[in-house]
Amino acid sequence: MSVILNALVDLGYILIFPGFLFCFLCGMLLCGIERKIVARMQKRVGPPILQPLYDFFKLCGKETIVPTVANKTVYLAAPIVGLAALVVIQLFIPVFNFTAFAGNADIIVVLYLLLIPALAEIFGAAATGSPFAGVGLSREMVTIISCELPLVLVFLAVGKAVGNAIGSGVVFSLQTIAAYQAENGCLLFKASMIPAAIAFLLTIPGETGMHPFDAAEAETEICEGMLAEYSGKPLAVYKLSHAVKLLTLTSLFVALFLGGLGTGILLVDGLITFFFCVVVIICVVALIDASTARLKIEQLFKYYWTVVSGLAAISLILAWFGL
Amino acid sequence: MDFPFVKQAISQLFSKPSCDMYPFVPIEAAPNYRGRIAYDPNKCIGCGMCVRVCAGKAITLTRTPAEGGENITLTFDLGSCTFCNTCADFCNDNAITLTTDYHMIATKEEDLIVTGTHFKEKKKPAPKPAAAKPAAPAAAATPVKAAASDAPKAEAAPAAEAAPAPAVQPRDDGKPVNDPSKCIYCTLCAKKCPQEAITVDRKAKTWELNADDCVGCGTCQTACPKDAIIM
Amino acid sequence: MFKKTIIESTGKSPWLFHINAGSCNGCDIEIVSVLTPRYDAERVGFKLVGSPRHADIAVVSGPVTKQSLPRVLRTLEQIPEPRCIVTCGSCPQSGNVFRDSYSVCGPLSKYVHVDVDIAGCTPKPEAIMDGLLLAAQILAEKKKTGNQEATLPNPYAPEKTAEEAKPAEEKTEEKGEA
Numbered sequence: 001m002s003v004i005l006n007a008l009v010d011l012g013y014i015l016i017f018p019g020f021l022f023c024f025l026c027g028m029l030l031c032g033i034e035r036k037i038v039a040r041m042q043k044r045v046g047p048p049i050l051q052p053l054y055d056f057f058k059l060c061g062k063e064t065i066v067p068t069v070a071n072k073t074v075y076l077a078a079p080i081v082g083l084a085a086l087v088v089i090q091l092f093i094p095v096f097n098f099t100a101f102a103g104n105a106d107i108i109v110v111l112y113l114l115l116i117p118a119l120a121e122i123f124g125a126a127a128t129g130s131p132f133a134g135v136g137l138s139r140e141m142v143t144i145i146s147c148e149l150p151l152v153l154v155f156l157a158v159g160k161a162v163g164n165a166i167g168s169g170v171v172f173s174l175q176t177i178a179a180y181q182a183e184n185g186c187l188l189f190k191a192s193m194i195p196a197a198i199a200f201l202l203t204i205p206g207e208t209g210m211h212p213f214d215a216a217e218a219e220t221e222i223c224e225g226m227l228a229e230y231s232g233k234p235l236a237v238y239k240l241s242h243a244v245k246l247l248t249l250t251s252l253f254v255a256l257f258l259g260g261l262g263t264g265i266l267l268v269d270g271l272i273t274f275f276f277c278v279v280v281i282i283c284v285v286a287l288i289d290a291s292t293a294r295l296k297i298e299q300l301f302k303y304y305w306t307v308v309s310g311l312a313a314i315s316l317i318l319a320w321f322g323l
Numbered sequence: 324m325d326f327p328f329v330k331q332a333i334s335q336l337f338s339k340p341s342c343d344m345y346p347f348v349p350i351e352a353a354p355n356y357r358g359r360i361a362y363d364p365n366k367c368i369g370c371g372m373c374v375r376v377c378a379g380k381a382i383t384l385t386r387t388p389a390e391g392g393e394n395i396t397l398t399f400d401l402g403s404c405t406f407c408n409t410c411a412d413f414c415n416d417n418a419i420t421l422t423t424d425y426h427m428i429a430t431k432e433e434d435l436i437v438t439g440t441h442f443k444e445k446k447k448p449a450p451k452p453a454a455a456k457p458a459a460p461a462a463a464a465t466p467v468k469a470a471a472s473d474a475p476k477a478e479a480a481p482a483a484e485a486a487p488a489p490a491v492q493p494r495d496d497g498k499p500v501n502d503p504s505k506c507i508y509c510t511l512c513a514k515k516c517p518q519e520a521i522t523v524d525r526k527a528k529t530w531e532l533n534a535d536d537c538v539g540c541g542t543c544q545t546a547c548p549k550d551a552i553i554m
Numbered sequence: 555m556f557k558k559t560i561i562e563s564t565g566k567s568p569w570l571f572h573i574n575a576g577s578c579n580g581c582d583i584e585i586v587s588v589l590t591p592r593y594d595a596e597r598v599g600f601k602l603v604g605s606p607r608h609a610d611i612a613v614v615s616g617p618v619t620k621q622s623l624p625r626v627l628r629t630l631e632q633i634p635e636p637r638c639i640v641t642c643g644s645c646p647q648s649g650n651v652f653r654d655s656y657s658v659c660g661p662l663s664k665y666v667h668v669d670v671d672i673a674g675c676t677p678k679p680e681a682i683m684d685g686l687l688l689a690a691q692i693l694a695e696k697k698k699t700g701n702q703e704a705t706l707p708n709p710y711a712p713e714k715t716a717e718e719a720k721p722a723e724e725k726t727e728e729k730g731e732a
Contacts, residue, residue, distance in 0.1 A: 035596075041332035044594040045342045051599060057556075057563035058610070061697055063634035065607060132605075223605040231607040231634040291328035342594045345680050346687055352678065379650045379675075403648035405675040427673035428685045428710040430692075435647075435673050437712070 013100040017270070018090050026274055027243035028052045034246065034281050034289070041290035052243055056236050064232030069129040078124025079230075079237035085116035086244045093248070093255050094178040096262025096269035105172040107155050110252070114151070114207070117241055118144045124234075125226035136225020139297050140209075140216035146304035147206045150199050153312035157196040158187060158256050161319040174255055181259035188257040196315030197257045199308045201284045204249045206304060208242060210285060212292035213300050246285070250277040352423040357406040359424040360399045364439030366418035369395035370540035372517040373410035373419060379403045382410060392444040401427055401435040415540045493553045497539045501530040505551035512543035512552060564610070564636070565694030567599040568686065571609030571633065575626045575662070576652075577616030580676040581643040585613055588679045588686070600686060606632040611689050614662055617645040617652040623659045630666055636696035638669045638689040642682060647671050667703055684710060 013019055032049035039046025048054075066072055089110050091100040103109065122140055125133035159170040162180045171177060177187075187193045206213040217225045227238060254276040261276075262269040295303065343350055352358060374382045381403040385396045411419040429435045494500055499512075499521075508528050513521040520536035521543060523529070544552045572585055588595045589602060603609050606629050618626060630639060639662075644650040646662040653660075662668055669692050672685035688706065696704045 037336070039594070039596060040340065041336050043335045043338070043341045043591045045340045045344070045597040046594070047596050047599055051567065054563040054567040054599060055569075055601075057560050058567045060556075061560035061564055062610075062636070065632070065634050218604075220604055224603065224608065227608070228605045229607055235608060287329060287332055291332040340594075341591050342597065343592060343680075344597075345593060345683050346598070350680055356678070358674075358678075379644065379648070380653055381648075400648065401673045402644055402671060403650055403653065404644060404673070405651060425674065425678040425681045426684055426710040427677070427681060428688055428708060429671040429673065430669065430688070430705050430708040430711075432671075434708055434711045435671065 010100075013091060014087070017266070018093070018095065018100050020087050022270070023087055023090050023244045023247060024240065026277075027240065027245075027247040028056065030246050030250065030277060030281055031243035033278055034286050037282050037286040038290045041286065052239070056240055059231075059236035059239065060233055062232040062235075064234060065229075067128055067130070067229050070229065071127040074123055074127035076234060078120045078127065079234045079241065082117035082120035082124075083237055083241040083244065085113045085120070086241055086248050089113045089248050090244070090251070092174060093251050094174050094259065095251075095255075095266070095273050096259070097178060097182060097264065098266055098269065099175050099178070102175040103173065106174050107159065107172045110174070111152065111155065114248075115144065115148075117245060118207075121226050121238070124230070125228075128229035130229045132223045132228040133226050135222050136216050136218075136228065140226060142297050142301055143206060143209070143213065143216050146301045147203050150203050150304055150308040150312045151207075153309060153316055154196045154200045154203070154256075157312060157315040157319045158193065160316065161187065161190065161193060164319065164322050178255060178259045182262070186258050186261070192315055192318035193257065194315075195311040195318075197253075199312040199315070200253055200256065201280070202288075202308045202311075203304070204246075204253070204280075204285055205288050206300070207249055208245050208285075211289045212295045214294055215297045215300055218294060246281070247277060250280045250285075253280055352425050354423070356423045356425065357408050357421040359401065359422050359427055360404065360410075360437045361420045361422050362397060362399060362437055362439045363418045363420075364395075364397070364441035366416045367395070367397060367439070367441055368416055368418075368538045368540055369397075369441070369443055370415070370517040370538045370542070372413045372415070372540065372542060373397070375517055376409045376413050378407065378409070379405050381405075389442060392442060394440050395443050396438060396440040399437040401437060402429070402432070413542075415542060415545075496534075497554060498534055498537045499532060499539075499541075499543050499552045499554050501532075502551045502553060503530070505549045506530060507549055507551075509548065511546050511548065515542045515546040517542060561694055561698050564697045565690050567601075568610045568638075568690040568693055569601045569603045569608055570686070571603055571606050571612050571629075573612055573614045573626055573629055575614055575616035575622040575646060576619035576658075577643070577645060581615035581645070584676045584679055584682060585615065585642060588682050593679045593683060595683060595686065598683075598687065599690075606630075607634065609633050609637070610693055611638045611640055611686065613640050613642050613686075614646050615642040617649045617655075617658045618660065618662050618665075620657050620659050623665070626662075627665055635702060636693055637702075638693050638696070639666055640670045640672065640685055640689050641668055642672050642685070643677060644673055644675045647673065650675060669705065 015021060029049065031052040032047070035051060036046040036049055066075060092103070092106045092110055118140060122137045125137040156170060158177060159172055162177050163169050163171040165184065166176070166180060181187055188197050205211065209217050217227065222228070227235060230238060251273055254273050258276050262272055369384065369386070371384050374384050381400045383398045385398070387394045387396070406421060408421055411421055427435060492500070508523055508525050508530070510523040510525060513519070513523045517540065518536045518538055520533040522531045522533070539554070541554055544554050572582065574582055587593065589600070606612070610633075612630055612633055614626065616622070641647050641662055645652065648661055649655070649658050652658045670685045670689045672682055674681055677685070688708065692704065692706050695706055696702060
């Protein structure tokens with residue numbers, strides 16, 4: 001009996017709360033807020049906040065064209081795999097003291113899962129056989145490699161800082177980090193963690209493919225790059241997974257640096273997390289998106305491996321010396 | 324990397340957007356905007372000048388014979404129009420105006436057609452011009468021959484002040500008459516005539532009007548550099 | 555339930571793809587200006603996309619030159635259904651001043667079904683907005699009826715045709731209810 005009940009609860013986690021439905025609605029809402037804020041920063045009225053939802057439903061109603069040269073299975077499976085990976089990440093990210101699936105090394109799992117949407121997109125793009133997608137996927141690979149180093153350094157810095165405080169080595173458990181923050185306050189207010197927080201914030205636009213790091217999806221030069229051949233429902237899933245990725249990364253930021261604020265009631269905590277996500281989106285992602293122009297791919301690489309990695313490394317060194 | 328527009332972005336976030344909320348708030352075009360063509364067939368005399376000057380070949384003029392005259396239909400295809408205003412500029416009777424209406428959207432071709440028909444009566448249709456025809460060129464031609472010899476003989480100055488009225492009488496049907504004492508036979512009137520009703524021979528110094536074709540638009544009068552044409 | 559949402563969303567999120575078929579660049583500039591802060595077409599859901607596969611509305615400008623014709627037709631074919639084809643400016647409708655040129659293949663409507671024509675040389679950005687909004691409504695109508703030739707009464711038609719169009723509008727409404 002309890003096995004079935006547990007299975008049902010897990011299914012609920014996957015499908016409803018931190019899982020699919022939550023991701024779908026909050027991701028779309030975040031994406032809409034982001035577009036609205038960017039528009040306001042450019043002195044425009046901007047689209048309605050529900051615009052990403054309209055886009056999603058419209059794309060669901062469109063004809064799906066599969067190119068004749070494409071590998072149909074990979075072409076159609078790639079977007080779903082990417083979305084599934086993102087939903088799984090969301091299950092690992094703690095909301096105050098609640099985590100759907102906790103583990104001892106979930107940061108490493110999250111790190112690997114974060115790669116899957118991008119990799120799935122690369123496989124899907126390669127399956128279309130379009131030259132534009134080819135250019136796009138090579139750029140996307142460079143982008144992933146660029147973002148990976150600062151991300152690893154940030155996770156290490158946070159893990160080391162928490163590990164020093166609780167007297168163990170590097171902590172790789174998001175649950176432990178959340179519990180530590182609940183007791184000792186947000187990590188963001190710790191001097192040694194500020195460079196890491198900034199580095200993480202600067203990685204969000206790169207990971208989600210926003211300005212100025214959207215060389216992989218440059219719609220004006222390479223016809224939207226990897227998505228060039230996608231249409232209809234697979235495209236809708238891609239647009240959804242981009243929105244969910246925004247939610248995933250911002251809520252990961254909230255879990256790492258702004259955790260420990262909550263009441264213990266799941267719904268209220270969810271709302272608080274979402275509120276912080278919105279704040280991060282408005283203050284950082286939208287601001288960078290609205291005020292910069294696209295970087296060349298080699299500039300992007302250089303930027304991430306010097307400035308952003310440098311910031312993360314400073315944090316790591318400070319944490320190592322127990323500051 | 325620096326972010327030069329961050330300050331601007333933040334200040335704009337808290338200022339009013341600079342959008343025209345167009346579909347919800349109607350917007351008037353600028354006062355001299357050249358939009359949808361308005362055509363008043365009652366003013367039109369069917370000279371065809373607009374057809375001649377149109378760059379986009381947007382105007383067609385069709386004449387269908389009717390009882391006691393003919394129906395003249397002018398059709399403006401806005402889908403081929405450059406809205407340059409030249410037709411309205413050249414129209415002597417202000418029958419064409421370009422309005423400020425810019426909502427020129429079509430789902431089918433008829434939505435972009437502006438058309439109008441007017442009936443043009445022919446005064447005593449066939450016989451009179453036929454009878455008048457030999458008379459008119461003769462009347463025009465004889466003074467021409469006289470003028471060819473008279474005009475150079477230094478009588479230009481008094482003729483300009485007193486002579487024009489007695490020299491040639493304006494016609495009662497509102498069609499042009501040439502004053503040979505002023506005419507220099509530059510052929511400008513013949514070139515400008517939308518109906519090609521005027522024939523000028525520079526060598527023979529003759530000016531002839533085909534009164535049957537002439538619609539009395541007055542283009543020749545305005546075109547004449549010496550004011551030799553009287554209407 | 556979802557079908558209704560999809561139809562509604564189709565009218566609210568039309569994505570544009572702009573094809574230059576030998577245009578003088580006048581219309582191209584005005585199309586871009588529709589997306590600038592002054593007119594901001596994004597507030598009604600328009601978005602300029604880079605690939606015809608993503609587009610709903612194809613905006614064609616220019617007199618369709620001999621060189622561009624096969625490319626234009628191929629691009630238009632790649633747009634997934636339901637799609638709307640909008641001509642911007644006088645050129646694609648008739649050739650305008652380029653009419654009868656040896657290098658111009660004549661009006662676009664000779665080759666494909668054109669849904670909305672925006673006249674003007676160049677059209678005012680507001681007129682482009684009018685045309686695109688009408689195209690978006692036609693798009694929703696196409697999704698609703700499944701008929702790729704579906705059309706709607708034109709609210710900007712000259713008065714005579716507007717009167718004739720009124721009964722037609724009522725008829726379509728009745729059909730929708732039935």
